[in-house]
Amino acid sequence: MTRERPETDVVIVGCGWVGGILAAELTEAGADVVVLERGPWRDRADVAGSHDEMLPRRLTHTQDTATDTWTLRHDRTEQALPLRQAGAWTPGTGVGGSSMLYGGVLQRLQPHDFVARTALTQRYGAAAIPADSTLADWGITYDDLAPDYDRFELMAGVSGKAGANPFEGPRTGEYPMPPLPPTPGPTLFADAARRLGLHPFPVPNGTLPLPYTNPDGISRPACTRCGYCIGTPCEIGAKADALATVLPVAFRSGRMDLRCDSTVVRVTHRDGRADGVVYRDAAGEVHHQRGRVVVLAGYTFTNVRLLLLSRLGTPYDPTTGSGTVGANYSYNLLTTGAAFFADRRMASHIGAGGAAEYVADFNADNVDHTGLGFVGGGMLWSAAHVTGPIGGAILPPGTPRWGHEFTRALRQWHDRVVLGVGHGEVLPYRDHTIDLDPGYRDAFGDPLARITFDWKPNERALHGFLRARLSEILHEMGPTIVGEPADLESHFDTTRYQSTHNTGGAIMGADPATSTVDTTMRMWEAENVWVVGGSAFPQSAGTGPTATICALAYRASDAIRAHLSSA
Amino acid sequence: MTDALAALADTIFPATDGLGSASELGAVDYVRATLDGPRGRGENRYAAAPFVQPAHAGHGWQWPETPAQGVDHLLTVLGDDDLPARIIELEAGRLGDDMARAAFALVCTLVLEGVLADPRHGGNADGAAWRWIGYAGGTR
Ligand SMILES: Cc1cc2nc3c(=O)[nH]c(=O)nc-3n(C[C@H](O)[C@H](O)[C@H](O)COP(=O)(O)OP(=O)(O)OC[C@H]3O[C@@H](n4cnc5c(N)ncnc54)[C@H](O)[C@@H]3O)c2cc1C
Numbered sequence: 001m002t003r004e005r006p007e008t009d010v011v012i013v014g015c016g017w018v019g020g021i022l023a024a025e026l027t028e029a030g031a032d033v034v035v036l037e038r039g040p041w042r043d044r045a046d047v048a049g050s051h052d053e054m055l056p057r058r059l060t061h062t063q064d065t066a067t068d069t070w071t072l073r074h075d076r077t078e079q080a081l082p083l084r085q086a087g088a089w090t091p092g093t094g095v096g097g098s099s100m101l102y103g104g105v106l107q108r109l110q111p112h113d114f115v116a117r118t119a120l121t122q123r124y125g126a127a128a129i130p131a132d133s134t135l136a137d138w139g140i141t142y143d144d145l146a147p148d149y150d151r152f153e154l155m156a157g158v159s160g161k162a163g164a165n166p167f168e169g170p171r172t173g174e175y176p177m178p179p180l181p182p183t184p185g186p187t188l189f190a191d192a193a194r195r196l197g198l199h200p201f202p203v204p205n206g207t208l209p210l211p212y213t214n215p216d217g218i219s220r221p222a223c224t225r226c227g228y229c230i231g232t233p234c235e236i237g238a239k240a241d242a243l244a245t246v247l248p249v250a251f252r253s254g255r256m257d258l259r260c261d262s263t264v265v266r267v268t269h270r271d272g273r274a275d276g277v278v279y280r281d282a283a284g285e286v287h288h289q290r291g292r293v294v295v296l297a298g299y300t301f302t303n304v305r306l307l308l309l310s311r312l313g314t315p316y317d318p319t320t321g322s323g324t325v326g327a328n329y330s331y332n333l334l335t336t337g338a339a340f341f342a343d344r345r346m347a348s349h350i351g352a353g354g355a356a357e358y359v360a361d362f363n364a365d366n367v368d369h370t371g372l373g374f375v376g377g378g379m380l381w382s383a384a385h386v387t388g389p390i391g392g393a394i395l396p397p398g399t400p401r402w403g404h405e406f407t408r409a410l411r412q413w414h415d416r417v418v419l420g421v422g423h424g425e426v427l428p429y430r431d432h433t434i435d436l437d438p439g440y441r442d443a444f445g446d447p448l449a450r451i452t453f454d455w456k457p458n459e460r461a462l463h464g465f466l467r468a469r470l471s472e473i474l475h476e477m478g479p480t481i482v483g484e485p486a487d488l489e490s491h492f493d494t495t496r497y498q499s500t501h502n503t504g505g506a507i508m509g510a511d512p513a514t515s516t517v518d519t520t521m522r523m524w525e526a527e528n529v530w531v532v533g534g535s536a537f538p539q540s541a542g543t544g545p546t547a548t549i550c551a552l553a554y555r556a557s558d559a560i561r562a563h564l565s566s567a
Numbered sequence: 568m569t570d571a572l573a574a575l576a577d578t579i580f581p582a583t584d585g586l587g588s589a590s591e592l593g594a595v596d597y598v599r600a601t602l603d604g605p606r607g608r609g610e611n612r613y614a615a616a617p618f619v620q621p622a623h624a625g626h627g628w629q630w631p632e633t634p635a636q637g638v639d640h641l642l643t644v645l646g647d648d649d650l651p652a653r654i655i656e657l658e659a660g661r662l663g664d665d666m667a668r669a670a671f672a673l674v675c676t677l678v679l680e681g682v683l684a685d686p687r688h689g690g691n692a693d694g695a696a697w698r699w700i701g702y703a704g705g706t707r
C-alpha cells in the first residue's frame with residue numbers, strides 16, 4: 001500500500017552537495033522542500049574519532065553495494081557483471097552524501113572544456129576527434145557559469161590563489177581563503193615541476209586554512225591538518241561539505257523536511273509533468289510524495305537510473321543515436337607514480353586532501369596536440385594525504401608483498417615516499433552508456449544500472465602522455481628510486497579505486513535532440529523536473545567535477561525559483 | 568584451520584628486526600575476527616546470482632564463495648608444508664586457481680591491517696608496529 005503525502009513545493013532526491021545547495025537556496029527563497037535521502041542521518045558528533053584509517057577502508061559511508069550496485073561490461077557484446085563491492089568509485093550515502101568523503105579539491109573547469117568540440121574542430125579539424133566520440137559543447141560557456149562558481153566558492157570558503165594557475169579562467173577577484181600551508185612532499189613535486197618550466201600551483205580546495213564565516217553567517221574552524229580527509233568526513237567541518245555549510249541554512253529556514261533512510265524508486269509523471277516521487281522508508285513502507293517540482297540530485301548513477309526506471313525522457317539507443325537518457329557516460333583516467341627518498345622524511349601524517357600542488361600545463365588543450373595522436377588533457381599533482389601507515393605502505397617496484405623483504409621495506413620506506421598522480425579526461429563515446437541491466441536487480445527488485453565502458457585508443461594515448469610527463473617530474477625530484485607510473489590495464493578495472501568522478505547520462509545542451517536537460521538542467525521532456533549533478537556533464541574534464549557540479553546546482557536553483565514564482 | 572591461518576599470516580609478516588610476527592602482534596586475531604565478521608561473510612557485497620566467470624580481468628571477485636570461504640580454499644590449496652615455496656608457486660600461477668590468488672591478496676591486505684591499523688581494532692598490540700616503522704602520527 002502506498003501512503004500519499006501532501007504536496008510540497010519541491011521534492012529533492014538525495015542530500016549530498018547538490019541536494020544540500022538546492023535545499024538551502026530554495027528554502028531561503030520561501031519554498032517548502034522535502035529532501036529524501038536513502039542513507040542515515042549523521043551529524044558531526046557521529047564522525048568524532050574519525051582519525052582512523054580503517055573507516056574509509058570499511059566503506060561504511062559508501063553506497064551499500066549489497067542492496068544496490070552497478071553492472072559493468074567492457075563492450076556491448078560482453079555480459080555485464082556486477083561490481084560486487086564498490087571499488088573504482090565509492091559514492092557516499094547518508095546525509096551529505098559524497099560531500100562528506102571527497103578530498104575537497106574544488107577546481108573550476110577551464111573555459112575550453114565547455115566548448116571542447118567546437119574549439120578542437122577549429123584548431124585541428126573535425127578528424128582529430130575520434131569518429132565514435134559523442135563529444136559535445138555544453139550549451140553554456142565558462143563566462144555564463146562564472147557567477148555561479150563565485151557563489152559556490154564564497155559559500156564554501158574555497159582556498160587558493162588567483163592567477164597561480166596561469167591556465168585558469170578569468171575570475172572577478174581573489175579566492176575567499178588563501179592557500180593551505182605547504183607540506184614537504186608536494187613542495188618537492190612543485191619545485192621539480194618549476195625547474196622543468198611548468199607552472200605548479202596550490203590547488204583550490206574547500207579546506208579552510210583559517211576560520212571562515214560565509215555570507216550565510218555559517219562559521220567553520222580552520223583545518224588541523226590531521227590528514228583524515230579522503231573517504232572520511234572531517235570531524236570538525238573544516239573541509240566544506242553539505243552538512244557544515246548549506247544544510248544549516250536549510251534547517252534554520254524551518255522549511256526543509258529532511259527524511260533519511262528514504263530511497264526514491266520512481267518519479268511519477270504524466271504528459272510531460274511530474275507530480276512527485278515514490279520512495280521506500282527504512283521499514284519498507286512505500287510513500288508517494290507529491291511536489292510541484294522534482295529535483296534529481298542523487299549522484300550520476302541514481303539520476304540516470306531513476307529516469308530510466310520511471311520511463312521519463314527518451315532512452316538513448318547507441319545503434320541509431322536516438323534518445324538521450326544514458327548517453328555520454330564518462331569518467332576520469334588515473335596514473336600514479338612514486339618518488340622514494342632513502343634519507344628524507346615527508347611528515348606525511350600531516351596534511352589534508354586539499355593540500356596539493358597541481359600542474360595544469362597538460363590539461364585541456366593547453367599544449368598543442370598537433371601530431372600527438374590524441375585530444376584532451378589532464379592534471380598532474382601531488383597531495384599530502386598519504387597519512388596512515390596502511391595507505392602509506394607504498395613500496396618500491398619489485399618489492400614482494402610478504403616475507404622479510406616486505407617487512408623490512410615497510411620500515412625502510414615508511415614516510416619516505418611522495419606520490420605523483422596524473423588525472424585525465426575521458427572522451428564520451430557512442431557506446432559508452434548507462435542503461436538498465438537485463439538481469440541483475442537491487443534489493444527492491446529493480447534492475448541495476450548497467451555501465452558500458454572501457455579504455456579506448458584516445459585515452460590510452462593520453463594516459464601514456466600524462467604518464468611520461470609525470471615520470472619526468474618524479475625523476476627531476478631527485479629521489480633514490482622512482483616508482484614508474486604503470487600502464488593502463490588491458491581493460492578498465494572495476495576494483496582499483498580511481499575516482500568518484502562519474503559523469504554523463506542526462507547531459508545538458510542547447511538542443512533537445514542531443515541533450516536530456518537544458519542549460520538550467522531542466523528536462524526537455526518534463527517541464528518541472530530538474531536533473532542536477534555530474535549526470536549533466538557532456539564529457540568529463542581533466543579537473544575534478546565537484547566545483548562545477550555545485551555551480552550548476554546554483555544555476556538550477558535560479559531557474560527553479562523562477563519556475564515556482566511563475567507557476 | 569586456525570593454525571594454518573596463523574602460519575600463513577606469520578609467513579607474510581614474520582618477526583623482523585625486533586618486531587614480533589603477525590601472530591605476536593595480535594594481527595592474526597584481527598584477521599580471524601575480520602573473516603568471521605561482516606567483511607568475511609561478504610555482508611557488504613552484492614550476492615545475487617548468477618555468478619559468471621569473466622572472460623578477462625577487471626571484474627573483481629565473481630565467485631559465489633564469501634571472502635572467508637575463499638580464504639579456506641586458499642589454506643587448502645597451500646597445505647602446511649613449506650609455505651614460502653608454495654606461495655611462490657601460487658603467485659607464479661603454477662599452483663591453485665584465481666580464487667586462491669585473490670584470497671591470498673586479501674589475506675596480505677588483512678595482515679597488513681592487523682599489523683598497522685590503530686590498536687583499537689585488535690592488532691598492532693601496544694602500537695608496537697607503529698613505533699617500529701617510525702609512524703609519527705597517532706590517533707589523537
Ligand atoms: C572518496 C572521494 C573523493 C572525492 N574527491 C573529490 C575531489 O577531491 N574533488 C572533486 O571534484 N570531487 C571529488 N569527489 C566527488 C564528489 O564527492 C562528488 O562529485 C560530489 O559529492 C557530487 O555531489 P552530488 O550531490 O551530485 O552527489 P552526492 O554528494 O553523492 O549526493 C548524492 C546523495 O543522494 C543520495 N541518494 C542516491 N540515490 C538515492 C535514492 N534513490 N533515493 C534517495 N537518496 C539517494 C545519496 O545517498 C547521497 O547522499 C570525491 C568523491 C569521493 C567518494
Ligand code: SF4
Nearest residue numbers: 223224226227229234
Ligand atoms: S585534514 Fe583538515 S579538513 Fe581534513 S579531516 Fe583533518 S581537519 Fe578536516
